[in-house]
Amino acid sequence: MNWIKPFIGLLPLLLIGSPLLHAAPFIPKSDQQILETLPTDSPPPRYSNSDSFLSSASTASPEQTSQLLERAYLQGDPRALGQARAQLDQIKDPDVETLMLRARALQADHKFSEAKAQLKQILSKDPAHADALLTLSSLLVVQGQFEEAISYCTKLDDASLRVYQLACMAQVQSMTGQLTQAKQTLNGLANLAPGLDASTARWIYLIQADAALRSKDVALATQVFSVMDTQTVPALMARADWLLKQGDYEKTRLLLQDHTDKDALLLKLITAQIQLGDPNAQQNLGLMKERIDVWKIREENAHMREQATYALLANQINPALQLARENWQQQRETADIVIYATAAIKAGSKKDIELLRQFMTDTQFEYPALERNLRLGKISRSSKETPS
Structure with a gap:
């Protein structure tokens, strides 16, 4: 089933959020105003003018559009998303x-x-459409709607989709009180990964990396990062999260120092630089503020996690908490609960702390170090939690 590959290439986007810069167009007020920050490895412009772009867009194939979306995700290239x-x-x-x-x-x-709505439109016509079932399940995971998410996994009953069904279910189970069982399933799938396409293998590895992070499983993390790539944005984010969790700030700085053009990675780099007393942290905070100012001009609301993280790093605790609250209404992944919990604890907001503890109780979301911090109302040194 060839259609499944481009989907799996984009699936991790639903697991960890997009680091892209994107928004509706706006009219700049001066030639100096920042419009967009592009990745340093971006390809040269493909079009000389708007006519050539529109001509190409009108004749593009679905395969070309899918490739653009995959590039946007894997390389953090905002132009690719815009072209798609x-x-x-x-x-x-x-x-x-x-x-x-x-x-x-x-x-x-x-x-x-x-x-x-688009996905349910597809499923209303074809209830067994595997691509739509997988995408919808993962989107529901992003929003913390776990019971509904796993119901779509179970509908993948075609024998040829067994790997995808198992990974889909493990993804939900790892966040709903079945982390040990999910890790066992994922280990089995990881043994198959070398024989799968790169995108499917990366999806499995990213779920494993999240499970390792929350359970402080050093052996699993070592195994995953020995096989996961070191070039794509999702893989770099997973590695950086693990290193920050372990307090390996120097390794984090070395890993990310050439990736300041990607917002989520820049924030993780700043986190490490602050811990190391690196004077470049303030320069990079200024760079991040410039990007946030652009988002505000554009009246965007798709970067609240990044804005909340910046506010925490800039010691703007109350704005960080408000942004984390707003982000929580859209996304409830591991990174979202960490940023919200960190802001709530630093602000001493008992209401928000209790809300998060109730969420973890209701869903059986397993993250012992974070649960301990919420229960104590403080960030323990041993947990090495960071806002990124």
Whole structure:
């Protein structure tokens, strides 16, 4: 089933959030105003003018659009996402494949309700559409709707999709009180990973990395990072999260010092630099503020996790808590609960702390170090929690 590969290539986007810069166009007030920050490894411009771009967009194939979305995710290239959206906008009578691509683009813009509507439209016509089932399940995981998410995993009953069904279920189980069982399943899938395509293997490894982080499983982390790539943004984020959790700030700095063009990675780099007393931390905080100022001009709301993290790093505790609260209404992944919990504890907000503890109780979300911090109302030194 060839359609499953481009989907799996984008699936981790639903697990850890997008580090992209993206928004509706706006009119700059001066030639010096920052419009966008592009990755340093971005390819040269493909179009000389708007006519050549529109001509190319109108003739683009679904495969080309899918490749652009995958590049946007894996490399943090905002131009690729913009090009994919422009191509999709040219299609006036979308088929199922186009609806799937639109759902992914909407998710990348954090337009979760619209993305779910597209996916449910597909499933109303074809209840067994595996691509839609997997995408919808992962989107529901992002929002913390775990019971509904696993119901879509179980509908993947085709024998040829067994790997995807198991990974889908393990993803949910790892966040709902079955972390040990999920790690066992994932270990079995990881043994198969070398024979799978790179995107599917990366998806399995990223779920394992999240499980290792929350359970402080050094052996699992060592195993995962020995096989996971070191070039893509999702893999770098997972590695940086683990290193920060262990207090390996120097290794984090070395890992990310050439990735200041990617927002989520820049914030993790700043976290390490602050811990190391690196004077470059203030310069990078200024760089991050410039980007946030652009988001505010554009009236964006798709970067609240990043804004909350910046506010914490800049010691703006109350604004950080408000942003983390707003982000919590959209996303409830591991990174979202960490940033919200950190802001709530630092602000001494008992109401928010209790809300998070209740969420962990209700869902059986396993993260012992974080639960301990919430219970004590303080960030223990041994947990080495960071806001990134």
